[in-house]
Amino acid sequence: MQQLAKAIGARIRIERKARNLSQDALALACSIDRSYMGRIERGEVNITIQKLYVIADVLACDPHALLPEVNKDAVASEPAEGVLYTERLGYLALNKPK
Numbered sequence: 001m002q003q004l005a006k007a008i009g010a011r012i013r014i015e016r017k018a019r020n021l022s023q024d025a026l027a028l029a030c031s032i033d034r035s036y037m038g039r040i041e042r043g044e045v046n047i048t049i050q051k052l053y054v055i056a057d058v059l060a061c062d063p064h065a066l067l068p069e070v071n072k073d074a075v076a077s078e079p080a081e082g083v084l085y086t087e088r089l090g091y092l093a094l095n096k097p098k
Contacts, residue, residue, distance in 0.1 A: 005046050009041040049063075
């Protein structure tokens with residue numbers, strides 16, 4: 001999970017810099033504490049989907065642009081039970097029926 005947080009943080013930083021925004025300006029526009037934005041970009045925290053959408057909105061990009069590419073070489077031939085693999089989204093955990 002740590003690798004995913006780092007990859008998302010790196011993508012956020014790339015998109016922010018491409019728009020010539022400071023970390024402070026992005027944090028302020030997203031109503032996120034500046035130090036927390038730094039932790040997001042360094043991959044030290046796992047952000048919610050809601051925060052991902054807020055950041056994408058401020059950066060004027062699609063949320064999927066902030067997600068890392070799926071490494072197709074690392075795709076297992078048979079995903080574990082309760083896991084679905086999709087070409088676009090990669091592995092998704094499914095809720096088990098009660």
